[in-house]
Amino acid sequence: MLTTLEIENFRCIEAARLELDLQGTGILGANASGKTSLLEAIYFLGLGRSFRTTVREKLVREGAEYFRVVGRIRTQRGDVTAGIEYRDGTTRARLAGQDVAGMSEVAEALPIQIIDPGVHRLVEEGSARRRRLLDWGVFHVEHDFLGVWRRYQRGLKQRNAALRAGAEARLVGVWEQELVDCAGRLDEARRRYVERLRPYFEEVTRALLGAPANLGYQRGWAGDESLAEALERVRARDDKLRTTTVGPHRADLTFRLGSSLARDRVSRGQQKMLAAALILAQIQVRATLPGEPTCLLLDDPAAELDGENLGKLLGVIRQTPAQLVVTSVSEAGLRGIPIGRVFHVEQGRFRAVE
Template sequence: MSLRRLQVTDFRCLQSAQLELDPQFTLISGPNATGKTSLLEAIYVLGRGRSFRTRRLEHLIRVGRQRFVVLGEIAMPERRVGLGVEGSATGIRAKLGGDKAPLAELASVLPVQIIDPEVHRLIEEGPGRRRRFLDWGVFHVEPGFVAYWQKYQLALKQRNAALKAKQPRAITSAWDEDLVRYGEQLTAARSHYIALLVDQARTLAKNLLGMELTLAYRPGWGRDMSLSEALQQSWEHDLESGATQVGPQRAELSIRLDGVAVKDRISRGQQKLLAAALLMAQVKLFPRDAPVQPSLLLDDPAAELDNERLAELMSEISSHAVQLIVTTLHGEFAALGTPGRRFSVGEGGVQSA
């Protein structure tokens, strides 16, 4: 159902912290630079195998230490499952139920989503961030997705290695069949998901921004041809650049408000609202009958959203089972109800409040 116990060691500024989380709503408060965001980051890393703040693992390890460890316990309908991540100079490793597990499996027991002060980057930055956003969502509504996503990545990696080594076309093209098969499955799954997503996000965007939202999927190659044809056409270009130039790794989620592409056209404040609407729609789309429910992390929402808008966002998911974990400098959030558990973060670390 949800993350109930969290134990963090040598993660960012947190030397050691233990928290029993509420299944509905946990509030974490404290002054600036005490480790509130780091706590949310630790939960995020536990569910995603990566941070939302940095790509560099060493930044997550407490200065002067060799590794960080984050352990969690998920309460499922009939059992509890332990999971953990450990990061060191040699990389990040995951454990699930006591056994080593691929990072991708963490998400199946701890689906975690964050809305933080950097949320506008989903709109503002390049297409890679939007592809990851999409894929997290597809993963949770379409169970077969991981398998063909991984097969696609593998074929792409091999093909790119062959291109880089300037192998003859016959060798490089040996990967095309897999690329096309899994690439088309990936494309179909993402397109289908976007249709579901826009249904959910449209009303939110209308209420928050007063504009009409449209989403479209650009698959990463020309509209008027198949992926197989696109690969044929792109051959010279691929060889020259040493990498495959067409396919789902080049896909883009195109976002429009009132018919106009949003990137660079709307204010930072509007970007934040739009990104929050998209993330919220994604939480809403999470299957209700799933054995685990998503944990939604809100990092200092008061800094970004007035109470009215926060209430608007929250009303969208109020009928869904979502675990809220929220940080704040001070104050409560009427829109979020009463926290089942509170923690304060300060000089002495994390304390139950």
């Protein structure tokens, strides 16, 4: 859990220091005051990327040369400091006084999820967001998952490069054994995780949508063949498209309400409820396992929801063990959320409300 946060030159925030509440912190401010920027800074600290842009330069405050986010994290093994800085096109992360290469150590100490007004895209858009969320859950359960996933990505890159170069079949095939080796392990880990997640997802969707939604998992290639067979079968097509069209990098989650796929028949508000259900169910699973609790960022939770649905969502959030950081344009927007401390933000400056 995040106890103290220091931000320099991140978006409109020139300098800020906040003591966060272990249960819930409210952030109140007008439009364009810096509320989402604060959540984005926390997210960047934990995950090394933004949920709004892939262009890091945009995160640097106008006229500044770098940004830095430092957080004091309370873990079960004691307090540690994590920091991340971006300058001259390079991002450097530190944990407990040591440089860290990937973000996985920080992510382990500070698991983060966000429900924001764009969360419905999880249901509406392509599989990449769903896969990333799925893998967030798997990563926090199975610690060797990340290593296998990285090996797979390297192999995939090589096979795609060979396809693009128009290499002969033998050279393309060299990378396939590596893909096949990793794919089985990725698939099994994801499958085990989805099994674990399913009852939680059904329970949460029952509470949010009135009936349990079914969670499906597609591994990224046909069920009746091995990946080796699938790769061979699509070789001609992959040659033409110059990319690998089957494998765990195409895995997906599906949601069914009754007999139809949710994304074909739900409204925007329901999409938000369904997406939030997936995130909250994952946080609940996380909380049953060893490891640190999740810090859940809620950006304007009332957006898109009527009073009844907002009430249901907040009801489930209250039952989900997480440290909350919640933004709203008005005090009414924080009602019903367990908040121990509130800040007002104006033009990127934060002031604790007594």
